Amino acid sequence: MNLYTRCNSCKKDIRIKSSAPTRPELQMEKGEEFQVNCQNCGKIEKKHINDIKAEPNNKIILVGIGIGVLVTIILWNYFGAIGTVSVAIPILLWQQQMSATKTFNSYMIRRK
Template identity: 25%
Template sequence: MRLYTCCIDCRRDISFYENAKDRYALAIIRGQSFELICENCDKLSYYHVNQIRMDQNKAITLGILSLLIGCAMGLIYYFWPQLTRAPIVLVIWGLIGMLGVLFLIYQEITTKHKSQVVYFNRRIYR
């Protein structure tokens, strides 16, 4: 997941990636306070885990979306001979159903990702 905090000096975002579901897991992995280097001003500073926020990773969302679109195109290509012989009403309903299922999968994954971001940002390490 993409984690970020704000630099003390230049106020730019410092981002890094870590696989932690909450701040407690982040404290186990990196410690209660850890140092980060700002890429803008090259200053090394210590940050407490409560200063860290989680953001949605757009690369994961785009990857899932492209995978589902590719899956839909692959299914249409595979079943094209059967689709051309079927009545048009069945073809339309089949395509709508397939796209609906793929959309529901996409929504479920993004909803889980958003709830994980909210869970991380609400939990405070004590």
């Protein structure tokens, strides 16, 4: 999952580098408010933890599709049509990414 916020001056997305799966873990890592630097306009802004949004990481989903196709081809040669069950690999990765994104975006921290 990718974390981002929007710059108030140029309205471009600012990517947040963190591997925190939930908002409370991001808060423990970065604090309740932290500074972000817009790479487009160069402005430094202070953002609250609730201003951070998550979106699914499409690279992980594409890797899952690649692995699913490869495993399907290999299993098709050995087991026949039952090998198509491995099509579930990209579906499971997509479902995990969507669930993590929904969990992150739905939980908000109380503002002080």
